[in-house]
Amino acid sequence: MSRLVIISNRVSAPTSESGAQGGLAVALSAALQESNGVWFGWSGEETDHYTGHINFQRNFGVTTATIDLEAQDIDEYYNGFANRTLWPLFHYRVDLAEYERGFAGGYERVNARFADTVVPLIEDEDLVWVNDYHLIPLGQKLRDRGCANRIGFFLHIPWPPMRLLHSLPSHLALVTSLFAYDVVGFQTEDSLEAFLDYARHQLDVEVDAEGFVAYQGRTVRLIACPIGIDAVEFRASANGPVAAEIHGQMVSSANGRAMIIGVDRLDYSKGLQERFLGYERFLASQPQRQGGVFLLQIAPPSRADVQSYQDIRATLDELSGRINGEFADFNWVPIRYVNKGYPREELAGMFRAARVGLVTPLRDGMNLVAKEYVAAQDPEDPGVLILSRFAGAADQLTDALLVNPHSPEEIADAIAQALAMPREERVARWRPMIANIEEQDVLWWRRRFTDALESVQPAAVSAS
Template sequence: MSRLVVVSNRVADPRKTAAGGLAVALADVLNSTGGMWFGWSGKVIEAADGGKPGEARQHTQQAGPVKLVTLDLSREDHDAFYVGYSNGVLWPVFHYRLDLADFDAGYVAGYRRVNQLFARKLKPLLQPDDVVWVHDYHLIPLAAELRALGCGHRIGYFLHIPLPPSLIMAAIPGHDWLIRALFAYDLVGFQSRGDLRHFDRYVEAEAGAQRLGDDGRWRAFNRTVQACAFPIGIDVEEFQALTDAPEAREMFERMRKEYSRRKLLVGVDRLDYSKGLPQRLKAFRELLKSYPEHRDSATLIQIASPSREDVTAYTDILHELESLCGSINGNFGELDWMPVRYIHRTVARPRLPGLYRASRVGVVTPLRDGMNLVAKEFIAAQDPADPGVLVLSRFAGVAEQLPDALLVNPYDIEGTANAIHLALTMPVEERRVRHQSQMAVIKKYDVHWWCQSFLDTLAKAEAEVTGTPWLRL
């Protein structure tokens, strides 16, 4: 069996699957192949300590059979690659927020420089039959840089965030080189069919690509790439085991006791402008205004984990959320009832299943999201005999898989409030039917299906190794 080499911006220890994320998805295959995980260490070296652009300190450690290789980045590289281009350009544009993008020309140079650095450091570590799997928006050009160094390995890429329509993508200065870079891969995976359609339309209209058959293969730039949708899932069995574990059960019992007279709504998000948190709070305010029967009855618990709070856009949304929570609690609260419980910190993952199970409604209403696994975790944690209801944004990638959720337009405040009211008053028979359908989907398309289906497709992809050197972008 070929060794799997995973490359991502951050590296996780696959033995610590309780942390969730990619570690859960990749633990089995990495451990079985004695794989390698390569990426940034999370450490930044200041110039005064020897941190130079385009250079990095390399660290290697063993995590069981898996080798973890990480790089420390210089301050200049970190600020241009991670803060500047990855999160100042690609993140907002890919989430349709052109107004928040900072197209400083210096950022793209740093982004390319770090991808070249990753390629130089990774190439000597590769074995002849390795399969390389690159993840997310930070490393779009990595395969092109590896090809420029003569790497002929089979390389796949998965984009965890949305891919915008071609007209939004075209707003990025030099946008064409990003899409051209994807043709250096053998397989490119997206979260949803919608994202795949955006890719297809872009490469056909902007790159003049030729479609080869009906299996997602495209030809352009003297390369052939296959593009498919692979919606990522969760480990349902692992999450249900967490639901039955002591920490989750303690949380469930505490919530049930403290809110015995009330119905809970729950939202769990990173503090990010893509998550639609102000719109969600306004919809809850509209619910209390339009449906007074929910006053002194419904409580929204909103967890917003800190995220990039040194960026102005995040500071602005933090202040807006604090203001909205204060306004709602001040206008509708009673001495013994606080409508909104706002928690601006990270809640330990083992406790979340208990909170989900205690909640009548899960409110997952991002303005745009690649997938959103909170929706799937909420479903997995429910009691099948008395399940809660998922209110879900139609603009989350997961909406394609869960049509039995109550789908809403998060920009429509009144419409979202009406959906929340429907969820709070839905009879148990209907809740059971919807939950059963949703559970069948998330069990079938779980994280193991996602991982195996991607790697199986990559193994069958018509890898194109030619004697023509790949031109560096």
């Protein structure tokens, strides 16, 4: 395949402890290793004055190229427009979205800086793959600078319904900028249809049978392409020595109790408050289960500079304390709430030790934790996945116990059902889920997207 130039907001250089990387980092690293490509983006570091200097590194088969950003860039582009405007809006939380001109200006400025800096790195035959909501206008800015390569864009989070998107002052410019790409990928058919609904009503366009949409002389192919995990690697991790040691520790720590596990970044979209309330309802309605089960919730903090993230942390601290205070006994605590992250090899051992995996986001583009939980299970004695209907993964993992995360009663009932489920039913539910995860893994995702990108005709570049 052609060389890939992958562009994302952050770059996470592979390390010898690759398990510390998130799902997206693992997915992109695998694609780059296969294509001998380059991964470009922000280093995560701050500089006093933006210079455009690129720091090149090569680690474990992946070449990375990173830039530092000024404090104003980070405040307006990242903390501002990306995470206080687009993130809540795209996750259906219009009530939390903040609209400030300074945020929008910083978003445009940083996208322009990305374009100026990365253009010299792009060779004639390269495929350019832009990732996620931070960089929606980047394709148009690359075209404005003469880039005629095939350029694709993949959105890792949900695309919101038209009526919600209308609340964004710059919604029309944001949507039309996507027509600078040759391929635009979404996690689910639901997100793709939401985009098309906007395009039909606001731009008066139609889609053909192969997913192509034309607007003002530009044609883009739209595809639904759910991201997967490296299922083979993760299952191997779950059977490895690190996971085995952690599994043994968790079994010993559980002391005969059934463990329920949740692993989520600390974010209001993950439904953690609703999850705690559902678990509380379970404890109250199943008094005979008290003392025989516990919830391990791992929730590493993120975006600590954004007020809404400070608020959710304070809420969860209060909730976990109240639930433990109400139900705990001298030798049992119902919630173990941990604000730190763990390497993937260790998480694999925790997943295997858990009788129930609780994945209940209010809205999620995909949610790879659901897939990792399933992949980590013992085929002879698997646990049960409880999954939100509003996670993209619910379209694929239909044999999970699907719940409405807004309903404490549904969560409580699903926990009770999962804990009582006989082994035969657990195995019968697990097998089709692991088959899907192994078939539509991260390599399938990458090939589906890059094959679509390679199959289109290169764009004609108009003058800026």
